[in-house]
Amino acid sequence: MTFLNVIYLSLLVLALFTFLLIVVLILTYLERKTLGRIQMRMGPMRVGFHGILQPLADGLKLLVKEDILPAWADKKIFWLAPIVVFIPSFMIWVTIPLAEDLVLQNLDLGLFYIVALSVLSVIGLVMAGWSSGNKYATFGGLRAVAQLISYEIPLIMAILGVAMLVQSLKLTDIVDGNFVTVTIDGHRTIRNLAGQHILPFAAIQPLGLFIFFVSGLAEIGRTPFDIHHAESEIVGGPLVEYSGIHWAIFFLAEYMNTFTISILTVLLFFGGWSWPEMPTTFLSVLWFLIKTLVVVMIIFWIRGTYPRLRIDQLMSFAWKLLVPLSFINIIITGIFLFYGWPFWSLTIMSLPFLLGAFYIIYKKSSSYTKHNTVQVYPAKWATQK
Amino acid sequence: MFTDQNLDSVDMMVNMGPQHPSTHGVFRMILWVDGERIIKVEPHIGYLHRGSEKLCEAELYPQIVSLFDRMDYLSNFNNELVYCMAVEKLMELQIPERAEYIRIIMCELNRITSHLMFYGAYGLDAGAITPVLYAFKERERIQSLFEAVSGARMMHNYINIGGVREDLPEDFAKRLDNELDQVKKGIDECDQLLSKSELFLARTKGVGQISGADALDLGMSGPNLRASGILDDIRVTEPYSLYQQFSFGIPVGSEGDCWDRYYVRIAEMRESIKIIEQAIKIIERGPVKTDSTKFLIRPPKGEVYVRAENPRGDFGVYLISDGSTKPYRVKVRAPSFSTLQALPHLLINSYLADSVVILGSIDIVLGEVDR
Numbered sequence: 001m002t003f004l005n006v007i008y009l010s011l012l013v014l015a016l017f018t019f020l021l022i023v024v025l026i027l028t029y030l031e032r033k034t035l036g037r038i039q040m041r042m043g044p045m046r047v048g049f050h051g052i053l054q055p056l057a058d059g060l061k062l063l064v065k066e067d068i069l070p071a072w073a074d075k076k077i078f079w080l081a082p083i084v085v086f087i088p089s090f091m092i093w094v095t096i097p098l099a100e101d102l103v104l105q106n107l108d109l110g111l112f113y114i115v116a117l118s119v120l121s122v123i124g125l126v127m128a129g130w131s132s133g134n135k136y137a138t139f140g141g142l143r144a145v146a147q148l149i150s151y152e153i154p155l156i157m158a159i160l161g162v163a164m165l166v167q168s169l170k171l172t173d174i175v176d177g178n179f180v181t182v183t184i185d186g187h188r189t190i191r192n193l194a195g196q197h198i199l200p201f202a203a204i205q206p207l208g209l210f211i212f213f214v215s216g217l218a219e220i221g222r223t224p225f226d227i228h229h230a231e232s233e234i235v236g237g238p239l240v241e242y243s244g245i246h247w248a249i250f251f252l253a254e255y256m257n258t259f260t261i262s263i264l265t266v267l268l269f270f271g272g273w274s275w276p277e278m279p280t281t282f283l284s285v286l287w288f289l290i291k292t293l294v295v296v297m298i299i300f301w302i303r304g305t306y307p308r309l310r311i312d313q314l315m316s317f318a319w320k321l322l323v324p325l326s327f328i329n330i331i332i333t334g335i336f337l338f339y340g341w342p343f344w345s346l347t348i349m350s351l352p353f354l355l356g357a358f359y360i361i362y363k364k365s366s367s368y369t370k371h372n373t374v375q376v377y378p379a380k381w382a383t384q385k
Numbered sequence: 386m387f388t389d390q391n392l393d394s395v396d397m398m399v400n401m402g403p404q405h406p407s408t409h410g411v412f413r414m415i416l417w418v419d420g421e422r423i424i425k426v427e428p429h430i431g432y433l434h435r436g437s438e439k440l441c442e443a444e445l446y447p448q449i450v451s452l453f454d455r456m457d458y459l460s461n462f463n464n465e466l467v468y469c470m471a472v473e474k475l476m477e478l479q480i481p482e483r484a485e486y487i488r489i490i491m492c493e494l495n496r497i498t499s500h501l502m503f504y505g506a507y508g509l510d511a512g513a514i515t516p517v518l519y520a521f522k523e524r525e526r527i528q529s530l531f532e533a534v535s536g537a538r539m540m541h542n543y544i545n546i547g548g549v550r551e552d553l554p555e556d557f558a559k560r561l562d563n564e565l566d567q568v569k570k571g572i573d574e575c576d577q578l579l580s581k582s583e584l585f586l587a588r589t590k591g592v593g594q595i596s597g598a599d600a601l602d603l604g605m606s607g608p609n610l611r612a613s614g615i616l617d618d619i620r621v622t623e624p625y626s627l628y629q630q631f632s633f634g635i636p637v638g639s640e641g642d643c644w645d646r647y648y649v650r651i652a653e654m655r656e657s658i659k660i661i662e663q664a665i666k667i668i669e670r671g672p673v674k675t676d677s678t679k680f681l682i683r684p685p686k687g688e689v690y691v692r693a694e695n696p697r698g699d700f701g702v703y704l705i706s707d708g709s710t711k712p713y714r715v716k717v718r719a720p721s722f723s724t725l726q727a728l729p730h731l732l733i734n735s736y737l738a739d740s741v742v743i744l745g746s747i748d749i750v751l752g753e754v755d756r
Binding site for chain 1: 612
């Protein structure tokens with residue numbers, strides 16, 4: 001690798017970083033505006049036209065804010081933690097394509113790389129929680145470990161289902177992926193029945209989409225799975241002692257993760273840039289980003305609607321529902337591939353399990369409301385003393 | 386090698402409050418937790434102690450009303466009413482009918498604002514960030530009515546000994562009618578938003594259960610007691626003011642868990658609206674204050690205990706007069722204070738995350754606890 005090559009790559013990474021920074025700024029603004037609308041507020045309105053410069057003002061404020069190191073904190077680990085959280089979530093972006101050839105490094109093991117790196121950020125959260133010397137932070141760090149490790153399994157399994165369909169871990173393959181079946185003697189036979197450019201995998205693997213999206217939400221710690229920085233109990237969890245630019249880096253990583261999960265949802269299940277196909281590259285990238293934005297909006301919508309789960313409920317949801325479902329997803333995909341059935345047969349096989357999962361959730365909540373526990377009695381029934 | 390003895394774990398002590406976003410003011414709990422499970426609780430109060438009871442001994446009778454405003458700062462009218470009723474009982478004052486109706490309307494409106502505040506804060510405790518704003522929209526309508534009537538949004542100083550400070554504004558009945566229609570819709574909206582949400586049910590059903598007998602033993606009252614299945618409402622069992630004239634329902638729970646405590650309050654708001662609607666129909670023109678309190682108030686020697694149904698429960702005032710212009714002693718029986726006794730009982734063996742939900746469900750106001 002020549003010197004010029006290094007410079008060139010560094011510039012590319014810088015461009016990617018700038019892109020992500022802008023995306024994060026837009027997302028923070030968008031989240032505040034969306035939540036504002038959901039809550040009948042205007043959201044930020046003061047800085048610039050309709051508060052459009054608010055993210056910049058926030059960033060500037062965080063930059064000049066005092067960076068506090070608690071007296072009990074372990075200095076080295078405390079300062080290192082935000083970097084450890086940020087770097088993996090940034091490195092994932094090396095292999096995420098925005099279009100067929102708009103990608104920094106189109107790895108053959110793209111999905112494997114993403115999954116491997118996304119687990120790493122939890123170490124940063126534990127470091128932050130433990131080194132803060134704060135009990136709430138410790139709680140948050142430990143909760144983060146428990147949660148992220150549990151939800152990693154269904155997430156990987158859901159990704160694996162897609163990888164099985166296209167027989168590749170390369171993200172560009174997945175997007176324009178035609179179905180391939182592996183015949184007994186090892187030759188790949190391409191069946192041009194439907195690829196993502198004709199039919200997105202959401203239609204073929206609705207179960208996988210459900211598992212991926214829900215465990216993705218948990219992975220990035222968003223409502224209703226935001227127990228590791230639950231504001232009402234442990235006051236921000238691992239981030240409780242951070243301020244200034246170090247807090248901003250955590251924040252950056254969190255929004256970057258939100259964007260990553262949304263973009264992965266679109267890549268894996270909604271055909272990325274290739275469904276429906278656009279005439280020019282520019283248009284297809286734009287279309288891709290719009291689809292991602294819709295997923296991001298759904299995440300914000302969920303945040304504005306739902307309360308938070310408790311840790312035991314979170315765990316039982318992962319281990320009792322999502323993990324078995326994700327195994328079922330793998331099995332039915334395997335059956336589908338082995339017998340080489342038409343694509344709609346996988347949909348038909350997935351749907352009962354998906355509906356079954358919804359039914360279990362519905363039944364659980366309706367068991368609570370089966371009989372009305374609060375009744376209004378007429379006042380005369382109360383005895384006068 | 387490690388043996389079992391070497392691997393003993395130590396329970397962790399977590400200090401919650403007084404600076405904590407969801408301890409409803411400046412309440413402090415010291416929790417001993419084993420993992421996420423609470424095994425011991427030590428509540429600490431007194432961070433908002435302002436010596437109100439002692440201050441009362443240095444003020445003239447009419448001035449004390451403003452101190453009572455500041456006790457349960459979410460249901461000011463109800464507090465004022467109890468104190469004024471105590472003095473009136475001591476003086477054996479008969480107050481004009483119109484004043485009684487105005488008092489009832491104001492108190493019931495205040496009950497709605499208080500419960501709406503509870504609703505919003507409870508959503509936040511459970512982690513839902515939207516309900517609070519929907520609750521405050523409705524609360525704002527009633528607050529504007531309070532502002533029109535008393536000139537203040539919180540510390541009204543409106544109910545006075547012998548009646549109310551001034552008559553209702555001219556267009557009050559019309560405004561009340563409009564706002565109540567909106568508030569009714571708003572309450573239904575709030576109900577839909579949170580009550581039957583799967584995650585909210587999962588967080589509150591079966592959490593912090595307490596039986597009716599235990600609740601009585603630990604001094605719980607008001608909605609908290611009714612949620613445990615005990616039909617008890619001082620407005621009915623020991624009628625004061627003109628509450629006997631109204632027909633309304635008493636919501637009673639059966640499980641005594643957080644959801645019941647929550648839903649009893651939602652149902653209570655609807656009942657309060659019924660009372661207000663009846664009151665505004667039968668209210669007639671007339672004086673709003675007795676003439677006998679125009680000069681210095683000097684109740685006869687003696688003592689009196691009056692209690693009433695506040696949004697938070699049984700609020701009692703024990704008043705001793707030595708015949709002078711200032712009370713000899715004022716003792717307040719604050720419902721939140723008594724309810725806090727049950728907190729360790731409710732919290733033991735629940736999860737750390739539930740501690741916030743349970744504390745929110747008993748709806749304490751620290752201004753009243755510490756006084």
